[in-house]
Amino acid sequence: MITFLFRTIMYLASAGLGLIVADLVLEGFRIQWDQWWGFVICIVIFAILQSVLSPWIAKLADRYAPVLLGGIGIFSTLIALIVVVLLPIGGLRITDAVGWILGSVIVWIITAIGSVLLPMIFLKRKAQERRSR
Numbered sequence: 001m002i003t004f005l006f007r008t009i010m011y012l013a014s015a016g017l018g019l020i021v022a023d024l025v026l027e028g029f030r031i032q033w034d035q036w037w038g039f040v041i042c043i044v045i046f047a048i049l050q051s052v053l054s055p056w057i058a059k060l061a062d063r064y065a066p067v068l069l070g071g072i073g074i075f076s077t078l079i080a081l082i083v084v085v086l087l088p089i090g091g092l093r094i095t096d097a098v099g100w101i102l103g104s105v106i107v108w109i110i111t112a113i114g115s116v117l118l119p120m121i122f123l124k125r126k127a128q129e130r131r132s133r
Contacts, residue, residue, distance in 0.1 A: 007119065008047075014114025015047040018107035019092065025106060028099025031092055038091025042084045049080035050111070073112065078104040 019042070023031040031039050053076035081104060085094050094100050 006122075010118045010122070011051070011111075011115055012043055012047050014111045014118055015050065015107075016043045017114050018110030019043065019046070021110050022099075022103045022106040026099050026103055028096035029094050029103040032090050035090040038089045040091070041089050042087075042091040045087065046080050046084050049083055050076055053079055074104055074108045077108040077111070081107065 019031060019039075022029045033039070054072060057076050057079075058072045078100070081092075081094065081100070085092055094103055
């Protein structure tokens, strides 16, 4: 249970980081900071959608179009972004095609890297703390 909670927190952090990087890099990808609570909800919904959509889309692609398997992460990121932007909670706006396409790629890359590196960083610190006791 603790491992699941830890992985969930790390995934939420990497999803938030990916959205923030896309906001900083792309003009058509905007986080609405005046609605910070909407952005927090966007992160949670995005992470849940991404976690559910990736295996489901991979299963569909494996069955119907195996050539598409390599793009599953980016495609599920795009779908999750579409849903989050369409929700009436605010927090995230994407206004142009570059924002949609490059935003999906940036968020996907940062989330993938963060999902691998963040647990390694925190687990390494935890191991060092245990050794020093």
